[in-house]
Amino acid sequence: MLWDYADGLLSPAEKTQVDKYLDVHPEQRAMLDAIVAEKRHFSALPLEHPDAGFSDRVMAAWATEQSGKTDISSDKSRDWIIYGIGGLLAVFLLLPIAMIFVSAPDAAPMGIDPSSYIPEIPWEQIFSGPVARFGMPLALLFFAFRFLDQYLQQKKVLAQLQV
């Protein structure tokens, strides 16, 4: 109770009660004084000192983390380039198909209503072209590496954040 009194943990009513008690028990008052002295001693305990250069190490770690973030943001601009290449490839693949459909009314055989004519898409021709033959595997490889890179980076960041 005296410790709680010294620590200021008592309610006002309890405090008044203890005050009254201490008025008639001087030996308990002496004990309280000892507790207060002990508390003061606690508060005066010296702090532990980290090793010299601790703050420099923290700042270096912070700088490293920040530069990592910059790398990631520059990666984002790299993403646009990658998506651009992917988009271009898609346009090259889809353009011949679109052209076939656009020119379908003119290419309709005799006796067939040009508006309902569905032309046959020359898949073989499209996929044997240089864009599809070389571009597609390259693009797929490119995307695979990109996603692997992103996954590994994300894993690294998560490991750093997990404390």
Added chain:
Amino acid sequence: MAATLSDEILIEQARNGRQTAFAMLVKRYEQYAFTLAFRFVKNREDAHEVAQDAFLRAFRYLPDFRGDAKFSTWLYKIVYSTALNFLRKQHPEILSTDDENRPVRLPDEGMPDASQAMERNDRNAALQRAIQMLSPDDAGIITLFYLYEHSLEEICQITEMTMTNAKTKLCRARQRLKNIVEDRFSAEIAY
């Protein structure tokens, strides 16, 4: 110059990306953060790691610091949780000493004829060692309350305990510390 700048100004500057402001905050709080970490993990090497991690987390989440509490309270909360997580990873068994309940004897007299600095140093060292023998959470709450002079409300913010829980924990920690002091360091620390 560092001493004249308030935490608020440094935080504002740090939020704007000024490295010097970060460095000043580290310098200002490194001893407090390190001491609290040391009380938990009990060795200097791990305390360095915990304190560094805590500072990095604090900087990372500085934009989220709303200023409702003091910066120190917020930082100690991060140190506290970082240290607890560290201990949970390293020694899951170390945080389970709450059931210990030894008899307590109140001090019966003041410090007799307190003499010189040397004696005070012995006393400090003994008290430090006694705190080191406490469980991490006991040592943490003793450090926050007595050494850093945080109120119970602030301790509740730091530890996320309820007021009743924090009060109970503080009383128990205090008793355990007293028991350790009386059992092992009575020669150095005379009550």
